[in-house]
Amino acid sequence: MSGNILAIDQGTTSSRAIVFDDTYSIRALAQEEFAQHFPASGWVEHDADDLWQTTLRTAREALAKAGLAASDIAAIGITNQRETVVVWDRRSGKAIHRAIVWQDRRTADLCAELKAAGHEPMVSEKTGLLLDPYFSGTKLAWILDNVEGARAAAEAGDLVFGTVDSFLLWHLTGGAVHATDATNASRTLLYNIHDNDWDDALLDLLRIPRAMLPEVRDCACEFGTTEPGLFDGAIAVLGIAGDQQAATLGNACFSPGMVKSTYGTGCFALINTGADAVPSKNRLLTTIAYRLDGATTFALEGSIFIAGAAVQWLRDGLGIIGDAAQSGELAAAADPGQAVVLVPAFTGLGAPYWDAHARGALFGLTRNTGPKELARAALESVCFQSHDLIAAMRGDWSGGASDTVLRVDGGMVASNWTMQRLADLLNAPVDRPEILETTALGAAWLAGQKAGVWPGQSGFSGAWRLDRRFEPAMDDAVRSEKLAAWKDAVSRTLSR
DSSP: OOOEEEEEEEOSSEEEEEEEOTTSOEEEEEEEEOOOBOOSTTOOEEOHHHHHHHHHHHHHHHHHHHTOOGGGEEEEEEEEOSSOBEEEETTTOOBSSOEEOTTOOTTHHHHHHHHHTTOHHHHHHHHSOOSOTTSHHHHHHHHHHHSTTHHHHHHTTOEEEEOHHHHHHHHHTTTOOOEEEHHHHTTSSSEETTTTEEOHHHHHHHTOOGGGSOEEEOSBSOOOBOOTTTTTSOOBEEEEEEHHHHHHHHTTOOSTTOEEEEESSSEEEEEEEETOOOOOSSSOEEEEEEEETTEEEEEEEEEESOSHHHHHIIIIIIOOOSSTHHHHHHHHTSOTTOOOEEEOOBTBBOTTTOBTTOOOEEESOOTTOOHHHHHHHHHHHHHHHHHHHHHHHHHHOOSSGGGOOEEEESGGGGOHHHHHHHHHHHTSOEEEESOOOHHHHHHHHHHHHHHTSSOOHHHHHHTOOEEEEEOOOSOHHHHHHHHHHHHHHHHHHOOO
16 A cells, blocks of 8 residues: 555644655645634634635645545545634534634633633643633634524534534545544543543533534544545545644654644644643643543643744734744844843733733833844744743653753744754753654654554654754853843733
């Protein structure tokens, strides 16, 4: 059988499809951006049909670029933006509302009410999560409560819910399969990560009918086959994982203590904690890293909402750069005498602060502040937030996180300046792999090893290749001064 795998990577700002061969090399890549909708302050939506159509078009384009037919593809692996919610009609497959994106903050008040009522300890114990609008459950409840007739239709069994992977799988299989994997389920506020099942107490809390929910399967599993008419033949779907867990797999972080951090629209750091679901004392998330052959591996995760989105803000909001690559060039030329700090709380602050009402702020501006200093502040804000996450991980888990090299991936890691500043502020090495498409690679690995054409964990780990290691070179006093300025800026930005 061919070792070619088609990886679908449905992200927050674009859909991508990548064909990997059995040496993990990219044979073809297709990408298409889609519209972002902001109907109110703090609200972020996607047209669900845009997600499906761009996914289908890029998959077809990648196959065409690679010169391959469906019969040349051993399997499809799917990875997706997590927590984003789609509710669709069981018969037509049409969404009843735009997808509510993980960045959306409209349910902040509901989360605050649930916290005030004392529900967060129960939610955290079962799910490993916090009561925050980031997660899927309160978004789903909002749709049921605000779309006319939705709750009655859901209770009658006419509506189904899914994260984006489920929506894509439904359409890929022509409505034959309504399923998800354990990693995506673990981000919904509805899934008990210890029992590996939807939890009735959580469903009751948010008034979610169980009949709406997808079946939860292992990350590497037979998820069905595509409708023959979508491509030039049917292809098996054999792997699904949420984007951050897929990146963990793509970076071969299979051993407890290994840490990866992905720098895309947001930034997400995970440390593998093995079979132990470690509760956090520092407001990190306890989550499922992956589930294979029925065995669950857990992780601690810290989530940053704005990483690459800060660079997009420089480009689209301020118009001071034409493309993302310019940000590092500007930052390198910034005035070292100016201590400009950006707290990019454009949609609130994630871990370890979890302040949905915080908003972005700039500190230290002078008459001499210009595009160079703003670019440096935007890139440094990502590094500062990463420092906060790694420090929290070190406080939560004593299994070696203090000595772990950080493996990185995502679009931002192409910037040497940013990666060096990250190593400097972390005071730890940062490893950038040769293959930066680790999210798609992780999904491909799940499908490839399930199909029997790619190796298991040990063989895949041995094939991981380093592009460059960034060693810390910043003076301790300078690092301390910068971190103190960051902490002061954050304290002034928090809403409480």
